[in-house]
Amino acid sequence: MKNDSSVAALADALRTDVRRLNPGERLPSSRALVERHRVSPVTVSRALGLLAAEGLVVTRPGSGAFAAERPPAGGEPADLGWQAVALGDRSVDPAGVAGLLTPAPDGVVALSGGYLHPSLQPARALAAAAARAARRPDAWELPPLGGIPELRAWFARTVGGAVSPADVLITSGGQQSMTTVLRAMLPPGAPVLVESPTYLGVLAVARASGLHPVPVPVDADGVRPGLLAEAFAMSGARAFYCQPSFHNPTGTVLSAERRAKVLDVARAAGAFVIEDDYARHLGIAAPPPPLIAQDAGGRVVHIASLTKATAPSLRIAAVIARGPVAERIRATQLVEEFFPARPLQETLLELVSSPGWARHLRAVRAALRARRDAVRTALARELPELRVNHPAGGLHLWVRLPDGVDDTALAEAALRAGVLVSAGRPFFPAEPPAPHLRISYGTAASEQELAEGVRRLTAVLRS
Numbered sequence: 480m481k482n483d484s485s486v487a488a489l490a491d492a493l494r495t496d497v498r499r500l501n502p503g504e505r506l507p508s509s510r511a512l513v514e515r516h517r518v519s520p521v522t523v524s525r526a527l528g529l530l531a532a533e534g535l536v537v538t539r540p541g542s543g544a545f546a547a548e549r550p551p552a553g554g555e556p557a558d559l560g561w562q563a564v565a566l567g568d569r570s571v572d573p574a575g576v577a578g579l580l581t582p583a584p585d586g587v588v589a590l591s592g593g594y595l596h597p598s599l600q601p602a603r604a605l606a607a608a609a610a611r612a613a614r615r616p617d618a619w620e621l622p623p624l625g626g627i628p629e630l631r632a633w634f635a636r637t638v639g640g641a642v643s644p645a646d647v648l649i650t651s652g653g654q655q656s657m658t659t660v661l662r663a664m665l666p667p668g669a670p671v672l673v674e675s676p677t678y679l680g681v682l683a684v685a686r687a688s689g690l691h692p693v694p695v696p697v698d699a700d701g702v703r704p705g706l707l708a709e710a711f712a713m714s715g716a717r718a719f720y721c722q723p724s725f726h727n728p729t730g731t732v733l734s735a736e737r738r739a740k741v742l743d744v745a746r747a748a749g750a751f752v753i754e755d756d757y758a759r760h761l762g763i764a765a766p767p768p769p770l771i772a773q774d775a776g777g778r779v780v781h782i783a784s785l786t787k788a789t790a791p792s793l794r795i796a797a798v799i800a801r802g803p804v805a806e807r808i809r810a811t812q813l814v815e816e817f818f819p820a821r822p823l824q825e826t827l828l829e830l831v832s833s834p835g836w837a838r839h840l841r842a843v844r845a846a847l848r849a850r851r852d853a854v855r856t857a858l859a860r861e862l863p864e865l866r867v868n869h870p871a872g873g874l875h876l877w878v879r880l881p882d883g884v885d886d887t888a889l890a891e892a893a894l895r896a897g898v899l900v901s902a903g904r905p906f907f908p909a910e911p912p913a914p915h916l917r918i919s920y921g922t923a924a925s926e927q928e929l930a931e932g933v934r935r936l937t938a939v940l941r942s
């Protein structure tokens with residue numbers, strides 16, 4: 480984050496300098512820029528790369544960077560009005576997802592976001608795994624379709640039950656998996672049942688695919704099976720998307736009794752269960768086995784992503800399914816994207832096969848436990864009127880605000896006060912029953928920063 484902002488600041492300064500130069504004139508050397516702007520050589524090279532990509536400078540290895548020829552001044556802006564007519568009334572709303580992926584501004588404590596803070600990511604192990612993967616002679620060749628066999632076997636073993644490597648399809652991360660699965664299984668216009676609240680990214684995917692998310696409420700034990708049965712009957716839906724372990728945003732784990740009931744209800748409705756197991760490796764307490772391990776009838780389509788336990792750009796996951804639905808999902812992936820990049824598949828395989836993998840997971844779980852407890856303790860001390868959940872895994876606290884508080888306005892005020900939190904409203908497919916905040920404890924730099932975040936949030940709530 481800091482790095483990106485220093486690159487942007489240097490690029491801004493250099494843009495002004497370049498405009499003062501004649502085409503072909505040389506910019507100061509990289510070393511001079513490092514000294515003048517007190518930044519690292521990497522920052523200089525990335526800022527120059529940005530300007531080169533914008534066509535403002537030309538870099539010549541060994542000689543330096545030079546002001547580029549200026550393009551002729553543009554005339555009137557083009558009239559693009561015809562596009563609105565050609566595109567029609569369909570639109571894709573990226574706001575919620577973009578919010579999750581936009582880093583907190585400098586100086587703002589990030590208590591929102593979907594990934595571990597870089598200090599908790601296995602950066603060194605990943606660099607070593609990527610280096611080993613890239614050295615393989617076939618690293619850039621076509622991968623075996625369906626994914627590298629050893630990686631498919633690793634996912635099958637991790638899930639357990641009767642799952643075999645042949646049931647595993649390697650995919651390009653959890654979000655892409657949800658898109659592929661929903662588009663493969665359901666035609667535009669179809670209903671899809673979702674927990675309420677649910678991960679806002681699945682709402683975005685469903686809506687962008689022309690599907691209608693139908694809410695089914697969750698309580699402290701997960702989704703309510705009686706209401707699930709009613710929702711199937713009323714909507715005629717053929718699929719239910721859920722997160723039975725460390726549900727985002729509420730942190731709930733579907734109880735053992737309800738796991739069996741959910742499968743029964745889906746069976747009675749002749750429907751599939753799409754199980755998003757996004758946080759299996761972030762369990763402070765071990766989660767129960769996934770639903771698919773309990774399913775002999777090919778009813779569960781399981782999505783296992785590893786970005787949450789590793790790093791956001793290790794965009795590899797698996798979809799596990801059996802029977803015609805597996806064929807349909809495989810065919811859809813092949814047609815839409817061919818296959819996930821082989822170097823990334825190889826990198827993940829190297830990482831999870833290395834002796835450091837278990838050590839990394841132990842360290843992350845211990846850090847998440849300490850962070851969760853620190854934030855809960857601070858909230859209980861400073862804001863005893865809030866009801867805060869006690870998640871056994873994942874990255875987030877789910878906080879019930881007092882009635883009448885506008886969670887969207889509160890999150891905006893918190894940002895102005897220097898702390899980024901998520902309003903609860905976008906996690907609900909329809910009207911929320913009460914105001915909530917999602918507070919992430921895995922995204923800040925340290926426990927001190929978490930404490931500062933709670934302090935700032937307290938000041939906003941008190942005012």
Ligand SMILES: Cc1ncc(COP(=O)(O)O)c(C=O)c1O
Pocket residue numbers: 593652653654655678680722727755757784785786787791796
């Ligand atoms: C519940 C859930 N599923 C899936 C994803 C997608 O993650 P990725 O595409 O990085 O695997 C997220 C990310 O926030 C999530 O919270």
